[in-house]
Amino acid sequence: MMLPDTFRALADPTRRAVFERLTASEMSVSQLTARFEVSQPAISQHLATLKAAGLVTERREGRFAYYRAAPEGLAPLVDWIDRYRSFWPERIDRLKDILKGLDDD
Amino acid sequence: MMLPDTFRALADPTRRAVFERLTASEMSVSQLTARFEVSQPAISQHLATLKAAGLVTERREGRFAYYRAAPEGLAPLVDWIDRYRSFWPERIDRLKDILKGLDDD
DNA sequence: GAATCGCATAAGTCTCCGCTTATGTATTGC
DNA sequence: GCAATACATAAGCGGAGACTTATGCGATTC
Numbered sequence: 001m002m003l004p005d006t007f008r009a010l011a012d013p014t015r016r017a018v019f020e021r022l023t024a025s026e027m028s029v030s031q032l033t034a035r036f037e038v039s040q041p042a043i044s045q046h047l048a049t050l051k052a053a054g055l056v057t058e059r060r061e062g063r064f065a066y067y068r069a070a071p072e073g074l075a076p077l078v079d080w081i082d083r084y085r086s087f088w089p090e091r092i093d094r095l096k097d098i099l100k101g102l103d104d105d
Numbered sequence: 106m107m108l109p110d111t112f113r114a115l116a117d118p119t120r121r122a123v124f125e126r127l128t129a130s131e132m133s134v135s136q137l138t139a140r141f142e143v144s145q146p147a148i149s150q151h152l153a154t155l156k157a158a159g160l161v162t163e164r165r166e167g168r169f170a171y172y173r174a175a176p177e178g179l180a181p182l183v184d185w186i187d188r189y190r191s192f193w194p195e196r197i198d199r200l201k202d203i204l205k206g207l208d209d210d
Numbered sequence: 211g212a213a214t215c216g217c218a219t220a221a222g223t224c225t226c227c228g229c230t231t232a233t234g235t236a237t238t239g240c
Numbered sequence: 241g242c243a244a245t246a247c248a249t250a251a252g253c254g255g256a257g258a259c260t261t262a263t264g265c266g267a268t269t270c
Contacts, residue, residue: 211270212269212270213268213269213270214267214268214269214270215266215267215268215269216265216266216267216268217264217265217266217267218263218264218265218266219262219263219264219265220261220262220263220264221260221261221262221263222259222260222261222262223258223259223260223261224257224258224259224260225256225257225258225259226255226256226257226258227254227255227256227257228253228254228255228256229252229253229254229255230251230252230253230254231250231251231252231253232249232250232251232252233248233249233250233251234247234248234249234250235246235247235248235249236245236246236247236248237244237245237246237247238243238244238245238246239242239243239244239245240241240242240243240244
């Protein structure tokens with residue numbers, strides 16, 4: 001929710017990788033565990049941290065817990081970046097190009 | 106330089122505040138120390154970390170060391186965000202508004 | 211040239227955090 | 241209903257990191 005939580009949650013490489021994986025598709029805890037080289041509790045702990053930071057949402061289905069990335073959770077980070085991007089003109093142009101490309105769809 | 110370094114460097118609140126301060130203006134180590142509630146060595150250590158991550162540059166002048174924010178250092182973070190912003194359409198519109206505002210200058 | 215100043219580095223402490231194994235709690239299958 | 245499955249929580253361990261004080265080193269001042 002708050003910027004420090006966002007930065008902290010994404011600072012750990014494993015946890016960031018979990019988040020990135022969840023941007024591709026929803027996954028259960030055991031499915032995630034199978035893809036990483038840490039234990040199931042470690043994955044659950046990472047998910048709890050990501051969830052607390054608002055970067056992930058949980059969907060319960062029986063004994064399964066499906067997680068997916070929550071894009072809004074990146075808002076604090078995007079806002080922060082945008083603030084400090086303003087003193088960085090060259091970068092803006094690059095972004096404009098990206099957005100231009102999006103318009104062409 | 107690399108994304109993990111960028112995230113790690115900015116994860117600490119004090120260090121992030123130092124970086125933010127240096128986006129406003131160049132400052133010497135002692136000037137920075139005066140503005141924060143940690144010791145001079147702590148500031149020097151934070152600056153070393155920021156410098157290693159490419160987020161800050163150093164300018165030597167006699168016995169003084171002046172530091173300033175290096176915008177290019179944010180590139181890894183911006184690139185990362187842009188990748189995961191693509192699956193997040195609503196946010197794009199907000200960005201467009203920001204850029205539109207910049208064009209009006 | 212001796213003392214001082216600005217900063218970096220060294221060394222040690224303490225807290226946080228990512229991981230493990232062990233266990234608890236639902237839910238499902240037989 | 242009992243075993244197995246899916247996940248969370250507990251407890252403990254080891255390492256990383258943010259801080260301190262102490263010290264070293266070049267540049268400046270007198």
